[in-house]
Amino acid sequence: MSEVRLQVQNLCKSFGITKAVQNVSFNVNKGEVHALIGENGSGKSTLTNMLTGIYTIDSGHFILDGKEIHPKNQVEANNEGVSIIVQELGTLSGLTVAENIFLGHEERFVKHGIKNTGAMNREAQQLLNKYGFNRIRAGAMVDEYNFEDRKLVEIVKATYFTPKIVVIDETTTALSQEGREELYKHMNRIREEGNTIIFISHDLPEILRLSDTITVLRDGVYIDTVKSADVTEDDLKKLMVGREVTGDYYRSDYDTKVSDEVVMSVRNVSVPGQISDISFDLHKGEILGFGGLSESGMHEIGKACFGASFNRTGSVTLADGTSIDSIPKAISHSIAYTSKDRDNESVVMNQSIGDNICLPSLDSLRSFFCFLSGSKMKKFANEHAKEMSVKMVNTNQFVSDLSGGNKQKVVLARWIGKDSDILVLDSPTRGIDIKVKQDIYQLMDRMRKQGKSIIMISEELMELIGMCDHIYIMKDGKINGELDRSPDLNENALIAKMV
Amino acid sequence: MAEQTKTGTVSREEQLKKLSKVSLVRSLLPIIGLVAVFIVFNILTGGRMIQNPSLVMSQIYVTMISATGVFFIMTMGGLDFSQGSILGMASIVVCLVSKVAPVPVAVIAGIATGAGIGAINGFFYVNRKIKSFIVTICTMFLFRGIIKYLTSNAPVGASATMILLNKDQLKLICTLVVVVLGFVAFHFTKFGIHLRAIGAGEKAAKFAGIHTDRTKFLIYVLAGAITGFAAFINVIKVGSVTASGGNQLETQILIALVLGGMPISGGAKARFLNVIVGSLLYIVLTSGLTMMGMTTQAMQLVQGVVFLIFVAIFADRESLKVIK
Numbered sequence: 001m002s003e004v005r006l007q008v009q010n011l012c013k014s015f016g017i018t019k020a021v022q023n024v025s026f027n028v029n030k031g032e033v034h035a036l037i038g039e040n041g042s043g044k045s046t047l048t049n050m051l052t053g054i055y056t057i058d059s060g061h062f063i064l065d066g067k068e069i070h071p072k073n074q075v076e077a078n079n080e081g082v083s084i085i086v087q088e089l090g091t092l093s094g095l096t097v098a099e100n101i102f103l104g105h106e107e108r109f110v111k112h113g114i115k116n117t118g119a120m121n122r123e124a125q126q127l128l129n130k131y132g133f134n135r136i137r138a139g140a141m142v143d144e145y146n147f148e149d150r151k152l153v154e155i156v157k158a159t160y161f162t163p164k165i166v167v168i169d170e171t172t173t174a175l176s177q178e179g180r181e182e183l184y185k186h187m188n189r190i191r192e193e194g195n196t197i198i199f200i201s202h203d204l205p206e207i208l209r210l211s212d213t214i215t216v217l218r219d220g221v222y223i224d225t226v227k228s229a230d231v232t233e234d235d236l237k238k239l240m241v242g243r244e245v246t247g248d249y250y251r252s253d254y255d256t257k258v259s260d261e262v263v264m265s266v267r268n269v270s271v272p273g274q275i276s277d278i279s280f281d282l283h284k285g286e287i288l289g290f291g292g293l294s295e296s297g298m299h300e301i302g303k304a305c306f307g308a309s310f311n312r313t314g315s316v317t318l319a320d321g322t323s324i325d326s327i328p329k330a331i332s333h334s335i336a337y338t339s340k341d342r343d344n345e346s347v348v349m350n351q352s353i354g355d356n357i358c359l360p361s362l363d364s365l366r367s368f369f370c371f372l373s374g375s376k377m378k379k380f381a382n383e384h385a386k387e388m389s390v391k392m393v394n395t396n397q398f399v400s401d402l403s404g405g406n407k408q409k410v411v412l413a414r415w416i417g418k419d420s421d422i423l424v425l426d427s428p429t430r431g432i433d434i435k436v437k438q439d440i441y442q443l444m445d446r447m448r449k450q451g452k453s454i455i456m457i458s459e460e461l462m463e464l465i466g467m468c469d470h471i472y473i474m475k476d477g478k479i480n481g482e483l484d485r486s487p488d489l490n491e492n493a494l495i496a497k498m499v
Numbered sequence: 500m501a502e503q504t505k506t507g508t509v510s511r512e513e514q515l516k517k518l519s520k521v522s523l524v525r526s527l528l529p530i531i532g533l534v535a536v537f538i539v540f541n542i543l544t545g546g547r548m549i550q551n552p553s554l555v556m557s558q559i560y561v562t563m564i565s566a567t568g569v570f571f572i573m574t575m576g577g578l579d580f581s582q583g584s585i586l587g588m589a590s591i592v593v594c595l596v597s598k599v600a601p602v603p604v605a606v607i608a609g610i611a612t613g614a615g616i617g618a619i620n621g622f623f624y625v626n627r628k629i630k631s632f633i634v635t636i637c638t639m640f641l642f643r644g645i646i647k648y649l650t651s652n653a654p655v656g657a658s659a660t661m662i663l664l665n666k667d668q669l670k671l672i673c674t675l676v677v678v679v680l681g682f683v684a685f686h687f688t689k690f691g692i693h694l695r696a697i698g699a700g701e702k703a704a705k706f707a708g709i710h711t712d713r714t715k716f717l718i719y720v721l722a723g724a725i726t727g728f729a730a731f732i733n734v735i736k737v738g739s740v741t742a743s744g745g746n747q748l749e750t751q752i753l754i755a756l757v758l759g760g761m762p763i764s765g766g767a768k769a770r771f772l773n774v775i776v777g778s779l780l781y782i783v784l785t786s787g788l789t790m791m792g793m794t795t796q797a798m799q800l801v802q803g804v805v806f807l808i809f810v811a812i813f814a815d816r817e818s819l820k821v822i823k
Binding site for chain 2: 308330339344349350351355358360363370371372398414
């Protein structure tokens with residue numbers, strides 16, 4: 001029996017009306033990778049954010065090596081031996097790489113009130129080299145690096161002082177295969193040094209592979225702690241959802257012939273610095289996949305098809321010859337788009353669910369002349385929110401109150417309400433739990449059967465393989481390979497074309 | 500377990516009810532404030548306020564009309580500090596044109612002047628991507644300079660026919676028309692929803708198919724045009740324009756809207772009622788203080804304090820990032 005490192009005791013946290021964490025208690029041991037799983041809004045991030053001083057604790061205790069800690073901010077948490085790699089961008093723009101690494105610990109380099117930048121950069125560079133990230137320069141502005149490299153800087157920042165506990169909050173979904181390998185390497189090292197990792201991820205195979213122990217949360221309540229060796233993926237799903245997950249996850253057909261009818265043809269589309277000379281056809285009833293590394297330009301393809309790209313050249317034409325060059329034109333010709341950046345580009349955060357759903361369909365919700373009908377809007381919003389089973393009190397509730405999965409449902413409800421024929425879905429299941437993922441896959445399958453066409457852009461190779469009729473792999477802004485739907489297709493075939 | 504979930508949802512609904520109660524109190528506060536202030540001043544002035552409705556009302560027309568335009572701008576998350584200069588400039592144009600042309604032409608000329616200045620604001624805001632408060636502070640100074648130049652020898656006077664129009668009914672009807680049109684457009688057409696969506700999340704609004712840039716530009720033009728129309732009311736009231744014509748209108752509007760419960764960052768919580776209640780509250784407050792013999796300096800002090808208190812109450816801190 002290994003030694004207990006952290007005791008979580010009767011922890012509670014509420015945000016206004018939402019009880020994010022309710023009376024949660026469990027133990028975390030030394031020298032283990034302890035995974036924390038649960039659906040969206042189950043309280044994983046809230047719990048770790050309290051541990052690392054990002055949120056304050058309502059009630060309950062964290063006991064680290066027998067001593068109670070209540071950090072007020074991340075620096076204090078670091079001093080207690082706890083650090084975190086957050087889900088989104090955790091480095092600060094406008095500072096150098098070295099300044100980011102030593103943020104909050106600058107006093108080490110300060111003499112008589114003057115910061116010794118040279119010494120700081122030297123030490124940071126030594127750290128970077130030790131981690132094998134030699135190509136990152138300590139003295140450079142962090143803004144010069146892409147998302148991936150900035151995540152690597154965060155790994156250094158969170159682990160260089162050998163903390164007792166490192167929290168890794170859904171970092172892997174943001175990383176490419178290469179970056180993940182780097183992260184796994186350092187996770188292993190930390191564990192072998194006898195320290196602890198609390199690991200949050202939605203990727204169950206990854207969790208089973210990497211973790212020793214798994215704690216399951218559901219709706220802010222502690223469910224169980226299990227040994228990874230004793231459970232299967234289905235056991236975990238059952239624990240998370242609270243019932244058996246039945247039915248097909250992805251679509252199950254492999255012999256469907258895609259119609260020859262082209263609904264959208266993209267010819268020689270280029271966007272400076274993003275994509276160059278992209279051409280493809282989208283057919284009726286087809287799910288067309290785009291995969292690749294995050295920086296491969298695949299996300300820009302979605303924007304280009306929706307008329308949202310800046311400085312686009314080339315043509316996007318529909319079957320009737322309409323050329324799509326602006327968002328309103330795309331929408332009026334029945335094209336829908338969900339962005340990877342859900343909070344900024346898909347939902348209007350500080351607006352009601354109802355208005356969000358009705359926005360593109362306002363013209364059909366009039367009573368007479370140009371006057372809107374309140375009752376029609378309400379009915380429309382309710383009908384489509386229910387259809388997507390959005391978890392809400394009513395449609396007047398603000399979208400900002402919803403979890404990621406429910407926000408995505410609101411966006412999809414909007415486009416289903418608009419009855420769009422072509423759907424461009426960029427990372428439709430990003431950061432979404434299994435239950436909602438399954439809903440979205442089933443919805444896509446239904447729409448495909450209704451003769452709607454879908455462009456699916458995703459960093460998750462498994463869902464591309466599981467859902468698409470045809471997959472294009474992007475690399476450096478160009479199409480680098482294409483694959484047809486087949487039961488024999490595996491991730492390696494896709495990765496080979498990506499890197 | 501099932502029971503627990505059930506109690507969970509029940510308490511959730513209760514909490515939501517509590518929350519909606521809080522927001523109800525927030526939205527009722529300006530109305531309660533209006534009634535309270537009105538009663539207090541009537542008692543303090545021995546009923547003088549209620550006996551002189553036209554005196555109090557005469558202050559309100561220009562503020563309320565102009566506030567309608569600024570309300571649209573603030574709903575979509577912008578600000579406009581050039582309103583006073585627009586009013587001054589348009590008033591000069593109305594006066595000058597009224598001497599050579601019939602009244603309707605003068606009114607249209609005023610509206611066109613306001614719309615023109617609004618277009619300048621909108622151009623720099625939308626096409627040059629400069630923050631709205633910087634753009635409008637610049638145009639405020641620019642046109643204030645022109646107003647001072649044009650009135651340096653003598654105030655610019657209006658024609659006699661113009662001054663003869665100074666009737667309460669006319670001013671009241673004009674104000675009502677603007678306010679009713681604004682109200683209907685804001686709450687019963689897609690115009691209002693589009694503005695609120697832009698204020699609540701511009702990028703997402705754009706991806707939902709709203710012509711955000713075009714809308715933003717046209718709103719500045721519209722707000723300018725509305726104030727240009729208010730210039731007509733201003734001219735028939737004062738008869739001539741001096742170097743300080745329209746001075747500080749922007750601050751009056753801002754205070755009025757905030758008093759009316761307008762969230763300073765705009766967005767989905769903006770209600771047209773904010774314009775009406777806010778302007779009334781502002782006028783009752785200022786004329787009440789004047790009737791009680793308070794000096795202009797002391798009044799500015801009181802205005803500042805009241806403004807601060809209301810902003811502190813109504814600022815929606817979650818959505819209050821940088822005002823566009």
